[in-house]
Amino acid sequence: MRLETERLAMRPVDTADLDAIASFMSDPEVCRYLGDGKPRTRDRVARSVAFARRMWAERGFGPFAIERKGLSGGAGTENVFVGVCLLLPIARSGTDPADFEARGPEIEFGYWLARGAWGHGYATEAARAVLAWAVAGDGARQERVIAVTNPANEASKRVLEKVGMRLVGQTDAYYDAVTTLYEIGL
Numbered sequence: 001m002r003l004e005t006e007r008l009a010m011r012p013v014d015t016a017d018l019d020a021i022a023s024f025m026s027d028p029e030v031c032r033y034l035g036d037g038k039p040r041t042r043d044r045v046a047r048s049v050a051f052a053r054r055m056w057a058e059r060g061f062g063p064f065a066i067e068r069k070g071l072s073g074g075a076g077t078e079n080v081f082v083g084v085c086l087l088l089p090i091a092r093s094g095t096d097p098a099d100f101e102a103r104g105p106e107i108e109f110g111y112w113l114a115r116g117a118w119g120h121g122y123a124t125e126a127a128r129a130v131l132a133w134a135v136a137g138d139g140a141r142q143e144r145v146i147a148v149t150n151p152a153n154e155a156s157k158r159v160l161e162k163v164g165m166r167l168v169g170q171t172d173a174y175y176d177a178v179t180t181l182y183e184i185g186l
């Protein structure tokens with residue numbers, strides 16, 4: 001499975017991505033608006049990566065690794081890992097987000113980018129391709145995908161608006177927190 005845009009390549013998250021993901025998820029700025037706002041431990045990232053692998057194996061969709069495509073020819077031909085585009089069951093309030101068995105049934109969309117990759121439009125570019133595949137295309141065939149964000153996360157809300165997700169409003173139904181809910185569907 002591979003999705004390509006002008007500048008990016010997306011493929012299923014792999015166990016070999018653990019170091020790269022654990023590295024940027026240890027950055028407090030990246031985790032500022034995620035869950036409890038604390039940097040993610042390597043152990044927690046490892047459990048997320050293991051769950052991502054299971055999603056792909058059992059359901060045929062799941063979190064994507066986002067890579068900046070290398071330039072063709074000469075120096076810089078290697079793809080560079082820039083982040084993750086999430087597609088996985090959401091944690092409803094009252095359940096443990098780390099307990100992946102308890103998640104769902106709604107499918108959540110989201111993105112985590114390494115700080116050095118912010119501000120280039122990568123999240124928007126990746127999100128458009130993944131959502132098109134997940135909802136309308138020949139991919140996950142989801143009738144509805146949702147996204148929730150910390151109401152103060154302006155960059156994330158802007159990305160969700162740019163990719164055409166519909167603002168539903170504030171909710172406390174997920175992650176034991178008040179979040180801003182968006183949806184997209186057929």
Ligand SMILES: CC(C)(COP(=O)(O)OP(=O)(O)OC[C@H]1O[C@@H](n2cnc3c(N)ncnc32)[C@H](O)[C@@H]1OP(=O)(O)O)[C@@H](O)C(=O)NCCC(=O)NCCS
Pocket residue numbers: 029030031033034110111112113114117118119120121122123124125148149150153154155156158159
């Ligand atoms: C949210 C995140 C993915 C955005 O990535 P990105 O590649 O920089 O996003 P894009 O460049 O595609 O778009 C960001 C948009 O938000 C805008 N923006 C950025 N910071 C902003 C702020 N503080 N206030 C208002 N708008 C802001 C940008 O101007 C841009 O909009 P524009 O194209 O209209 O100018 C990135 O910051 C990130 O990984 N953050 C940490 C993890 C996270 O919070 N993920 C979201 C979980 S719901």
